[in-house]
Amino acid sequence: MDYEKYLKLIKNDFHSVVVASSDENGNPITCVIDMMLADSNGLYFLTAKGKDFYKRIKENPNISLTGFKGKDTLSSQSITLKGEVKEIGKKFLDEIFTENPYMNEIYPTEESKRALSVFQIHKGSGEYFDLSSKPIFRESFSFGNIIGFNSIYFIKENCIGCGECLLVCPQNCISSKKIPYKIEQEHCLHCGNCKEVCPVRAVVKIKNESN
């Protein structure tokens, strides 16, 4: 899949996202960070060198972020991503201010920008999740030469086509045209009902390579 489409969606549509990093004890800690640029090499944000956030991501470059938009649950979409950041300093700083002119109100002078440093999320994997479409839609992606893995439910060859799983699937996303039945992964909620009711244990949860 086209990961750049999702990186651009994070930058343009979600923009202010919640970023999780690790504190000095290895515990998770979150803050809101704006995603300022996106290209085929990743996502870019900036922070100031005096911030605890700066210290945290220098000590441990592994982060996770979630952005979402919508006025209520059933009109919302989210993207979650985990990846690694690297500091690129002043590179792209001018582009960031050009692309996000509101930043001039926060850091109005050249002098006031001196503490700012740009970071690139240069590799990662994530998932887009859309609760506003019926059935729900989800798609995973990865970038920066890494292979991302996500858990999926999968129906094995020993499916007997009994139909028990069809009755409990909240999204009607199991195709029974052929045996073994097939789960439409892009619409699956991962609730696990199908695995629970399968009389022959044909449904398994497996790690799947994301694109």
Ligand SMILES: Cc1cc2nc3c(=O)[nH]c(=O)nc-3n(C[C@H](O)[C@H](O)[C@H](O)COP(=O)(O)O)c2cc1C
């Ligand atoms: C909407 C919004 C966007 C923000 N964007 C950024 C950002 O892009 N970079 C940044 O360093 N801080 C940003 N902040 C502020 C951080 O969330 C805040 O500094 C954070 O809690 C880290 O603070 P600390 O490192 O001093 O603990 C933003 C805050 C809000 C409310």
